[in-house]
Amino acid sequence: MTANRQWIYARKPEGEVGPDNFELRETPVPDAGPGQVLVKTTLLSLDPASRAWMQGATYRSQLHPGDVMAGWGTGQVVKSNAKNLSPGDVVSGETGWQEYSAMPAHALVKHDKKHKPEHLLSALGIVGLTAYFGMLDVGRPRPGETVLVSGAAGAVGSLAGQIAKLMGCRVVGTTRGTDKCKWIVDELGFDAAVDYQNENLDKALKAACPNGLDVYFDNTGGQVLEAALRRMNVFGRVACCGVVSQYNTSTPLPGPFGVPGFLVTKRIRMEGFVVMDFYNRRAQAEAALARWLDEGKIKAAVDVVEGFEKMPSALAGMFAGKNRGKLMVRV
Amino acid sequence: MTANRQWIYARKPEGEVGPDNFELRETPVPDAGPGQVLVKTTLLSLDPASRAWMQGATYRSQLHPGDVMAGWGTGQVVKSNAKNLSPGDVVSGETGWQEYSAMPAHALVKHDKKHKPEHLLSALGIVGLTAYFGMLDVGRPRPGETVLVSGAAGAVGSLAGQIAKLMGCRVVGTTRGTDKCKWIVDELGFDAAVDYQNENLDKALKAACPNGLDVYFDNTGGQVLEAALRRMNVFGRVACCGVVSQYNTSTPLPGPFGVPGFLVTKRIRMEGFVVMDFYNRRAQAEAALARWLDEGKIKAAVDVVEGFEKMPSALAGMFAGKNRGKLMVRV
Numbered sequence: 001m002t003a004n005r006q007w008i009y010a011r012k013p014e015g016e017v018g019p020d021n022f023e024l025r026e027t028p029v030p031d032a033g034p035g036q037v038l039v040k041t042t043l044l045s046l047d048p049a050s051r052a053w054m055q056g057a058t059y060r061s062q063l064h065p066g067d068v069m070a071g072w073g074t075g076q077v078v079k080s081n082a083k084n085l086s087p088g089d090v091v092s093g094e095t096g097w098q099e100y101s102a103m104p105a106h107a108l109v110k111h112d113k114k115h116k117p118e119h120l121l122s123a124l125g126i127v128g129l130t131a132y133f134g135m136l137d138v139g140r141p142r143p144g145e146t147v148l149v150s151g152a153a154g155a156v157g158s159l160a161g162q163i164a165k166l167m168g169c170r171v172v173g174t175t176r177g178t179d180k181c182k183w184i185v186d187e188l189g190f191d192a193a194v195d196y197q198n199e200n201l202d203k204a205l206k207a208a209c210p211n212g213l214d215v216y217f218d219n220t221g222g223q224v225l226e227a228a229l230r231r232m233n234v235f236g237r238v239a240c241c242g243v244v245s246q247y248n249t250s251t252p253l254p255g256p257f258g259v260p261g262f263l264v265t266k267r268i269r270m271e272g273f274v275v276m277d278f279y280n281r282r283a284q285a286e287a288a289l290a291r292w293l294d295e296g297k298i299k300a301a302v303d304v305v306e307g308f309e310k311m312p313s314a315l316a317g318m319f320a321g322k323n324r325g326k327l328m329v330r331v
Numbered sequence: 332m333t334a335n336r337q338w339i340y341a342r343k344p345e346g347e348v349g350p351d352n353f354e355l356r357e358t359p360v361p362d363a364g365p366g367q368v369l370v371k372t373t374l375l376s377l378d379p380a381s382r383a384w385m386q387g388a389t390y391r392s393q394l395h396p397g398d399v400m401a402g403w404g405t406g407q408v409v410k411s412n413a414k415n416l417s418p419g420d421v422v423s424g425e426t427g428w429q430e431y432s433a434m435p436a437h438a439l440v441k442h443d444k445k446h447k448p449e450h451l452l453s454a455l456g457i458v459g460l461t462a463y464f465g466m467l468d469v470g471r472p473r474p475g476e477t478v479l480v481s482g483a484a485g486a487v488g489s490l491a492g493q494i495a496k497l498m499g500c501r502v503v504g505t506t507r508g509t510d511k512c513k514w515i516v517d518e519l520g521f522d523a524a525v526d527y528q529n530e531n532l533d534k535a536l537k538a539a540c541p542n543g544l545d546v547y548f549d550n551t552g553g554q555v556l557e558a559a560l561r562r563m564n565v566f567g568r569v570a571c572c573g574v575v576s577q578y579n580t581s582t583p584l585p586g587p588f589g590v591p592g593f594l595v596t597k598r599i600r601m602e603g604f605v606v607m608d609f610y611n612r613r614a615q616a617e618a619a620l621a622r623w624l625d626e627g628k629i630k631a632a633v634d635v636v637e638g639f640e641k642m643p644s645a646l647a648g649m650f651a652g653k654n655r656g657k658l659m660v661r662v
Contacts, residue, residue, distance in 0.1 A: 058596045221591045240591040255586030260552045260571040263603030265389045270601045272594030 004029045007097035007311050009054060009069045016319065017051050019312040022069060022097075030102040031079075037108065038079040039091060039101050044308070045072040045121045046315050046327045047155075048219075048244040059274045069097035069311075073331075074111075074120045085110060092120055097311050099331055115290070116300075122326035123159060123289050123300035126275055130241060131159035132285045133278040136167075138239035138271050139215040143168030146209045148228055151219030151244055152190060153180040155326035160217045160241075161190050162298040169215075172208045174224050176321045183324060188299060201227040212236075220245045226256035232266055240272040244319075301325025335360045338428035338642050340385060340400045347650065348382050350643040353400060353428075361433040362410075368439065369410040370422060370432050375639070376403040376452045377646050377658045378486075379550075379575040390605045400428040400642075404662075405442075405451045416441060423451055428642050430662055446621070447631075453657035454490055454620050454631035457606055461572060462490035463616045464609040467498075469570035469602050470546040474499030477540045479559055482550030482575055483521060484511040484632075486657035491548045491572075492521050493629040500546075503539045505555050507652045514655060519630060532558040543567075551576045557587035563597055571603040575650075632656025 003026040010023040032038040053063045053070055063070055073095035077085050082105030085091065093108040095101040111120050122128060134156070141147050147164040151157040152173025161184065164171045173184045174196045181193035192208040194201070205213070205227055212233040218225050222245030228238070246253065262268060278285070292298040303323040305314045308331045318327050334357040341354040363369040384394045384401055394401055404426035408416050413436030416422065424439040426432040442451050453459060465487070472478050478495040482488040483504025492515065495502045504515045505527045512524035523539040525532065536544070536558055543564035549556050553576030559569070577584065593599060609616070623629040634654040636645045639662045649658050 052596075059598075218591060225591060238591075240594040242595060243592050246592060254588055255590035257585055259586035259590050260549060260556060260569075260601065260603065261574050261577060263571040263601060264573060264605070265383075265603070267390075267603045267605055267608060269603075270591065270594060272591060272596070272598050272600075274595070274598055277598060 002029070003027065004098055004100040005308060006099075007069045007308075009063050009067050010065055012065060013051070013054060016316070017054065018316040021054070022312040024309065029100045032081050032102045035082055035106075036102050036104050037077045037082050037085050037091075039073075039075045039093070039095060039103055039108070040078045041073045041075040041095050041099055041101065041331045043074050043117055043121055043304075044095070044097060044311065044329045044331055045125070046311070046318050046329065047071065048242055048318065050315060051319070052243075059276070070094065071097050072121065072126060073101075074117055074125075075331075080105075090117070090120070092125065099308060118302045118304060118326075118328065119293065119300050121328050122155065122302050123293055123298060124286060127155040127326055128159055128289045128300075129278065129282060129285050130156045130275040131163055132289060133275060133281075134239045134241050134273055135160045135163045135215075135217055137278065138273045139164075139217055139237050141167045141169045141215045144170075145214035146170045146172065146211055147215040147217065148172050148174070148205070148209065148213050148231075149190075149217045149219070150174045150196070150224045150228075151242070152184050152188075152193065153324050154219060154244075155323075156241060157217070157219050158184065158188055158301045158325050159298065162188055164215070164217075165189055166292065166297060170209075170211075172205075174220075180321075180324065188301065196224055202230060205231045215239070217241060221256075222246065222253065226258065229256060229258040229262045229268070232262065232268055234266050236266060236268045238268060238270040240270055303327045305329045333360070334358065335429055335431040336639060337430075338400045340394050340398050341396055343396060344382070344385060347647070348385065349647040352385070353643040355640065360431045363412050363433045366413055366437075367433050367435050368408045368413050368416050368422075370404075370406045370424070370426060370434060370439070371409045372404045372406040372426050372430055372432065372662045374405050374448055374452055374635075375426070375428060375642065375660045375662055376456070377642070377649055377660065378402065379573055379649065381646060382650070383574075390607070401425065402428050403452065403457060404432075405448055405456075406662075411436075421448070421451070423456060430639060449633045449635060449657075449659065450624065450631050452659050453486065453633050454624055454629060455617055458486040458657055459490055459620045459631075460609065460613060460616050461487050461606040462494055463620060464606060464612075465570045465572045465604055466491045466494045466546075466548055468609065469604045470495075470548055470568050472498045472500045472546045475501075476545035477501045477503065477542055478546040478548065479503050479505070479536070479540065479544050479562075480521075480548045480550070481505045481527070481555045481559075482573070483515050483519075483524065484655050485550060485575075486654075487572060488548070488550050489515065489519055489632045489656050490629065493519055495546070495548075496520055497623065497628060501540075501542075503536075505551075511652075511655065519632065527555050533561065536562045546570070548572060549574075552587075553577065553584065557589065560587060560589040560593045560599070563593065563599055565597050567597060567599045569599060569601040571601055634658045636660045
């Protein structure tokens with residue numbers, strides 16, 4: 001068997017994350033211990049939260065230099081010491097940035113082989129579940145309401161917006177650049193797009209949300225959050241999914257004006273969530289997402305970079321806003 | 332009949348509010364129109380939100396110079412053109428800062444005469460309802476949890492903390508100065524007090540909340556909110572009741588660090604509320620508060636200033652942190 005290539009988290013980022021923070025290492029392919037399976041990675045996910053894991057403890061413990069870089073992947077079982085998994089099974093789990101991983105069977109999710117592997121890391125994976133639970137259980141849009149999604153061309157945002165459309169809402173997305181603005185409207189069915197970098201946010205939101213804002217699905221924090229709170233209606237809701245505007249820095253900004261002032265006067269609920277908290281209802285959400293995909297009601301936008309060696313540069317590209325939809329690397 | 336003295340909101344505050352912003356005026360006592368009653372004010376409430384009403388639109392429309400200063404009061408009906416109210420009835424409502432007001436009957440609440448008038452503006456009035464609904468419906472403490480209340484020696488905070496004690500929680504309050512810290516512990520039964528001006532907030536909160544913080548009832552915003560978010564446990568709740576740290580200024584500070592970052596990683600819910608939104612359940616809450624008062628389970632701390640002419644200086648004194656419990660003026 002060939003060697004196992006791994007990307008090691010080598011140095012803590014000062015400012016923006018990039019290839020300098022990682023080192024490629026070759027080690028022997030591990031063996032599957034009792035109750036474990038050996039997984040050969042086929043696709044690896046790139047996530048904004050990766051940067052946060054390097055910075056400090058979040059909902060998971062902090063990564064330390066020398067660790068295999070953490071991350072989610074999908075692959076095939078090549079050897080199994082577990083009853084419920086067999087060679088050839090398609091699984092996903094926190095494989096880390098490596099070609100092979102020996103993992104306990106209980107830490108892996110087994111998938112129906114009928115699904116496209118790319119979908120397992122997008123609409124049918126963590127980002128799909130994040131969009132589903134964050135929008136429906138935290139944001140709770142009602143038909144006819146106006147929903148804003150930041151990072152709308154990103155992995156979670158592209159799905160969150162489409163789910164709000166299925167709820168009968170007017171859906172507006174923020175993203176960067178004319179091309180991505182056009183793409184979320186023409187391809188994903190958003191009602192309007194705002195280029196947060198090149199438009200006056202307050203004016204653009206006023207034009208795009210003539211009846212104000214009822215739900216804001218926040219992937220970014222920062223200036224979009226601040227403008228959304230200004231535009232928000234009474235009894236508005238902010239589903240706090242991520243803070244990508246603040247991940248790629250060592251010196252986060254203060255919080256938005258209007259917290260807690262607008263929260264009181266407009267009775268706004270801001271609520272953070274992490275997808276794992278909803279895993280008891282995972283099967284329900286996966287079934288709904290799979291049905292919507294099958295029926296063509298949502299599109300799983302994926303952006304696949306070819307080649308394991310490109311992991312660090314792909315991560316940097318994501319923070320530069322290069323991807324459309326879910327970014328992943330084919331190993 | 333004597334003249335009607337009124338305090339007029341005369342000039343918008345630049346910075347802190349004080350006697351300069353008001354003018355005393357004498358006008359004829361108004362007559363009660365059809366469906367109206369004439370109320371002779373006996374006690375007038377002073378509220379932190381008064382300052383916000385001068386600054387801009389909140390949950391109510393902005394006050395403009397020349398208006399009778401807005402405010403809540405209790406008094407006696409002296410003339411009635413309404414079926415459901417008679418002379419001698421004890422009522423409360425938004426009388427404004429004046430000795431007499433002609434008001435539509437539907438805008439007044441009629442009280443059982445068995446209650447102490449001071450209680451009608453404290454535990455049995457808006458501040459009691461605010462503490463009740465904000466703590467129980469927004470904060471939702473569970474027995475054994477740790478609850479922090481800012482402005483704990485104030486009108487709402489002193490009651491919110493006592494209600495959390497009834498729920499079986501460890502209750503910590505923030506206030507200013509050793510005397511008030513001692514008072515909320517010795518007199519109101521808080522488990523611990525933190526002097527936010529003279530102690531290191533992070534250290535003091537760590538000592539006072541050894542198991543972290545589950546609910547924060549926020550009357551202040553500002554640095555206490557920021558420190559509370561740092562100390563908060565996973566699935567913590569922040570009931571946003573007011574922002575007294577920011578009312579008495581024309582240049583509010585940015586929001587707290589940790590919004591929305593901590594909200595995501597710790598799955599915190601921050602939710603603003605205004606007591607009027609719960610008025611459909613007013614009777615239920617008033618009955619509970621009256622029973623707790625009768626049984627000695629809560630104390631209605633009141634701070635009564637004698638004399639209508641002292642309204643503006645009493646308001647300024649409240650922002651200087653002089654009052655203990657609910658501040659009101661006997662007319």
